[in-house]
Each structure stands twice: as C-alpha cells, then as structure tokens.
Amino acid sequence: MPESYKIIASVGEDDLRHLQKKDVKEIDVIEVRLDLFSRNYIQKEMKKKLKALGLPVLFTYRRAEDSSVRSYVKLFHEDVEGILKDFNDNANYLDIELNREDTIFKNYENLNYRIIYSYHSFKKSILANEMTNFINKAKPVKKKNPIFKFAITPEDIEETADFLNDIKLLSKSNTMIGICMGELGLISRVFGDKFNSSFTYMTLGEPKAPGQISVDTFKKLRADLFKGPSLTKEPKED
Numbered sequence: 001m002p003e004s005y006k007i008i009a010s011v012g013e014d015d016l017r018h019l020q021k022k023d024v025k026e027i028d029v030i031e032v033r034l035d036l037f038s039r040n041y042i043q044k045e046m047k048k049k050l051k052a053l054g055l056p057v058l059f060t061y062r063r064a065e066d067s068s069v070r071s072y073v074k075l076f077h078e079d080v081e082g083i084l085k086d087f088n089d090n091a092n093y094l095d096i097e098l099n100r101e102d103t104i105f106k107n108y109e110n111l112n113y114r115i116i117y118s119y120h121s122f123k124k125s126i127l128a129n130e131m132t133n134f135i136n137k138a139k140p141v142k143k144k145n146p147i148f149k150f151a152i153t154p155e156d157i158e159e160t161a162d163f164l165n166d167i168k169l170l171s172k173s174n175t176m177i178g179i180c181m182g183e184l185g186l187i188s189r190v191f192g193d194k195f196n197s198s199f200t201y202m203t204l205g206e207p208k209a210p211g212q213i214s215v216d217t218f219k220k221l222r223a224d225l226f227k228g229p230s231l232t233k234e235p236k237e238d
Contacts, residue, residue, distance in 0.1 A: 005197075006199045008027075008199050008202070009202045009204045015204050016030075026215050026219070027202075027204075027215065028199075029057070030050070031095075032059050034059060034080055035061050036208070056093065058116065059093070061095070080104060092112075093115070094111070097119070098118060114147065115146040115147070116149050117149065119150045122210070125154050127166070131166065135148050147199070149199075160184050164178055167192075168195040171198075177198060178197045183211060185211045202214060
C-alpha cells in the first residue's frame with residue numbers, strides 16, 4: 001500500500017479565482033485543467049494565484065472529446081508555454097495522455113515535471129494486458145519515475161473489482177492511479193489506496209469528471225467506512 005494516499009483537487013477558472021489558502025489545507029496537489037481556463041487568465045493571472053496557494057501543481061489539458069465538461073477554448077502550445085516555464089520543477093506534474101499521439105506540452109520529457117501518463121475511457125473498462133501495453137509504449141522520462149493513471153467506466157461492480165485488483169497487480173512494478181468513473185467508482189476514489197492507487201482526484205467546485213466527489217465527502221466516507229469489510233481479492237496472475 002502507498003505510504004500516503006494523496007489528494008489531487010481538480011479546478012477550472014471559476015474555482016481557482018475564488019480559492020484561498022484556507023480552502024486547500026486538505027489538498028496535496030492542485031490539478032489545473034487548462035482547458036477550463038481562458039487564455040487571458042492563464043497568461044496574466046494564473047501564476048500569481050497558484051504561487052499564493054503554495055501547493056504542487058498538476059497541469060492537465062483535455063480536448064473536448066476527452067472530457068465530460070465543456071472547455072473554454074481550444075489551446076495551443078504557445079498559449080501555455082509561459083505558465084509551464086514558471087512552474088518547471090520536479091515538485092510539479094504534467095498529465096500526458098497515453099492514448100493520444102500529440103500533446104500541447106511540447107518536449108515535456110526534457111522538462112523537470114514529474115509525468116502522469118493518463119488513459120481515460122468514458123465507455124468501458126480496460127484489461128491488465130492492455131494497461132501493460134500502454135505502460136511499455138510510454139515515452140521514457142529522465143526525471144522521477146512516471147506515474148500511470150487509468151480512469152475507466154465499469155459496467156458493474158465485478159468489473160470495478162477486477163480493474164482495481166489489476167491496478168494492485170501492476171503497482172508491483174509501477175506507480176499507479178486507478179479511477180473508476182460514475183457511481184460504481186466511489187470505492188476507487190475513497191479507498192483506492194487499498195488497491196495501491198497512489199493518488200485520488202477530488203473537486204473543489206463542480207465535478208470535472210463523472211463520479212468525482214468533494215474533499216469533505218471524501219473525508220466523511222473515509223471516517224465512516226474505513227473499518228468496514230475489505231473488498232480486495234487475490235490478484236490475478238498474468
């Protein structure tokens with residue numbers, strides 16, 4: 001099990017504008033969903049606000065077809081180049097999509113960010129051998145070991161359990177994040193560390209993905225249910 005189960009809180013422009021330091025005291029990392037910001041805010045206001053909050057930052061950009069929420073505007077590398085330089089440190093993170101050939105984060109492998117390689121499916125789950133193939137094809141990075149995030153949509157509770165136990169199996173050789181979206185995925189968001197998922201994603205405003213919950217809800221469920229029965233199974237062998 002990971003030494004610590006870290007909370008990533010996803011924010012858009014409206015969320016970030018109103019955040020104060022007291023609002024993020026339970027948060028480990030702020031995920032800045034760049035697709036939910038205007039160019040003007042990114043280039044003129046974002047740096048000052050993020051520096052004031054004083055937390056590690058994860059920069060993520062989702063295209064419209066890869067997101068469940070509506071984006072502000074289509075962005076290009078030159079729109080985010082400045083903010084990436086401002087936070088180019090190995091305490092911060094970049095999200096690079098495993099199932100896309102292109103990214104607006106150019107030459108990311110030469111930057112100092114820790115990389116979260118991510119895969120998302122809003123329609124189905126993914127098998128362990130498919131995850132392994134994505135992991136093996138990921139571009140090597142020179143800095144800290146990358147993190148591999150898989151976010152899927154299970155059909156039923158059995159598929160949820162199979163996916164999470166595959167995450168646990170793969171965590172023997174990789175740093176993993178496993179998220180099940182939708183109502184069936186609550187256990188993956190609240191008790192993902194039971195399956196060796198190293199991070200969970202919360203919201204500080206409106207949900208940025210199906211099934212995403214608030215930090216307050218996360219804390220309450222952890223307190224109420226932590227002593228409940230285990231849902232882990234023996235890991236499957238390849």
